[in-house]
Amino acid sequence: MSELRQDPTTKSWVILAPERAKRPQPKHRVRPADELPGWDSSCPFCPGNEELTPPEVFRLPVSNQGAPWEVRVVPNRFAALTPGENGDIVEEARLFRKMDGIGAHEVIIETPLHNMPMALMSYEQVEKVLIAYQERYNALKKEKYLKFITIFKNHGWASGTSLVHPHSQIVATPIVAPSYHRQFDIAHEYYIDRGRCLYCDLLAGELGAEERSPLPVRVTGQSSFQPDG
Numbered sequence: 001m002s003e004l005r006q007d008p009t010t011k012s013w014v015i016l017a018p019e020r021a022k023r024p025q026p027k028h029r030v031r032p033a034d035e036l037p038g039w040d041s042s043c044p045f046c047p048g049n050e051e052l053t054p055p056e057v058f059r060l061p062v063s064n065q066g067a068p069w070e071v072r073v074v075p076n077r078f079a080a081l082t083p084g085e086n087g088d089i090v091e092e093a094r095l096f097r098k099m100d101g102i103g104a105h106e107v108i109i110e111t112p113l114h115n116m117p118m119a120l121m122s123y124e125q126v127e128k129v130l131i132a133y134q135e136r137y138n139a140l141k142k143e144k145y146l147k148f149i150t151i152f153k154n155h156g157w158a159s160g161t162s163l164v165h166p167h168s169q170i171v172a173t174p175i176v177a178p179s180y181h182r183q184f185d186i187a188h189e190y191y192i193d194r195g196r197c198l199y200c201d202l203l204a205g206e207l208g209a210e211e212r213s214p215l216p217v218r219v220t221g222q223s224s225f226q227p228d229g
């Protein structure tokens with residue numbers, strides 16, 4: 001099992017997951033989408049290879065009556081975290097804290113098409129991906145031991161993604177990153193100050209604006225999803 005360890009200098013928690021080293025690594029630069037086939041027999045996310053992934057936890061369309069899937073969500077085979085209840089923090093020595101690497105780590109397979117990046121998808125398909133995000137977010141939110149859910153997407157060779165088939169990931173952890181405590185505090189202050197929700201105001205402002213203003217990309221490589229033009 002992986003482990004969560006706290007850095008005593010930043011109070012940040014990191015996931016130590018030696019299992020992750022076993023996941024497939026790209027041998028060479030990933031080719032651009034227009035050079036990729038629509039279906040790859042060796043790809044675990046392509047239709048026909050469903051048995052290469054753990055059983056799905058969600059799919060669209062929802063009914064299983066022979067309709068081919070359009071979006072699938074499966075647990076990550078090389079999960080950084082595994083489901084569990086023991087969220088006890090262990091004080092190892094003065095200042096050092098750790099806990100079992102419990103949580104959820106899932107993959108959203110965004111399309112049956114191997115070479116269809118989100119940037120080229122129809123709006124209908126993007127909507128299905130967002131529905132899958134929402135479904136899984138709400139399902140994981142019900143697990144009492146999970147305190148924080150992140151949805152992210154690595155795209156392209158430089159991001160370190162091990163599979164080119166368009167996919168996103170969900171990680172749910174029993175701890176909250178310290179940087180988010182600050183975001184909560186700011187949103188809370190905003191509410192006390194103005195009696196309104198900061199995020200609803202941001203969204204309303206974005207929807208009313210002529211141009212979108214992306215939030216700055218954080219140094220960790222995370223970026224916020226913003227509606228496009």
Ligand SMILES: [Zn+2]
Pocket residue numbers: 039040043044045046113114165
């Ligand atoms: Zn594929």
Ligand SMILES: [Zn+2]
Pocket residue numbers: 197198199200201
């Ligand atoms: Zn709100």
